[in-house]
Amino acid sequence: MTARLLDGKKTAALVRDKIAVEVERLKGEGRGVPGLAVVIVGENPASRVYVGQKEKACKAVGFDSILHRLPEETTQDELLSLVEEMNNDPRIDGILVQLPLPRHINSDSIIAAIKPEKDVDGFHPINMGKLVTGLKGTEPCTPKGIMYLLNEYGIELEGKRAVVLGRSNIVGKPIAHMFMGKNATVTVCHSRTKDMASYTKEADIIVAAIGKAKFLTADMVKEGAVIVDVGINRLEEGLVGDVDFEALKEKASYITPVPGGIGPMTIAMLLLNTLEAFEQ
């Protein structure tokens, strides 16, 4: 079987276009535009690339974007003061603190200090709690992007066996809950799982979010499975995901490319979350 591509680049562009139209409408009504504040601490090269993409995407749809680039030595108290300031700034609808933070800063306390209504990452314990209990809150951008893309291609989850590789707060845990919410039967595999292939071989849909280049190979997957690749690994040959794309595209029914799959969807969902925060 040759897989159909789940085109995140195209789908994300459609989302961005709709948001840009909505921003024009808001401007026309004199209601102002959504504002996103992004904070990056230190010099992590990958984080700088991601933050640059987020800023560019904000500007392209007409949002106000405020970037705070802080030095590596920033203290926890300094960062907490900035968060407090942004919480109280009416021009800022969304706050995003790029992770990972330097080791001397406690990320959990920083995330918990963000007003849940401005937490466009959906990482605040209140939003995470809402997700787990099935209440409406802000959903984290990457799993929200996965759900959006699957829906766009009419891929049903009800009754399906879903296997999630990775148990991070950013992807693995939330997507497992979102899949359960759609009545899939979900297994979460991680670094301590024994015989991972015994789970993946049974899966109708697999989400790979473990940060290991080309980890999921064709022998681990059944014919016709849906493959969602969240990995972004920099190898000499270029960017590759967590799945062996070349082999799996001949075996899967649907597969996301890297780049051009989940990456652009994540950014589009950040814009959507910021618009929703503004409208509330």
Ligand code: GUN
């Ligand atoms: N680091 C990697 N992914 C993300 C994300 O979605 N949001 C934030 N804030 N940091 C990240």
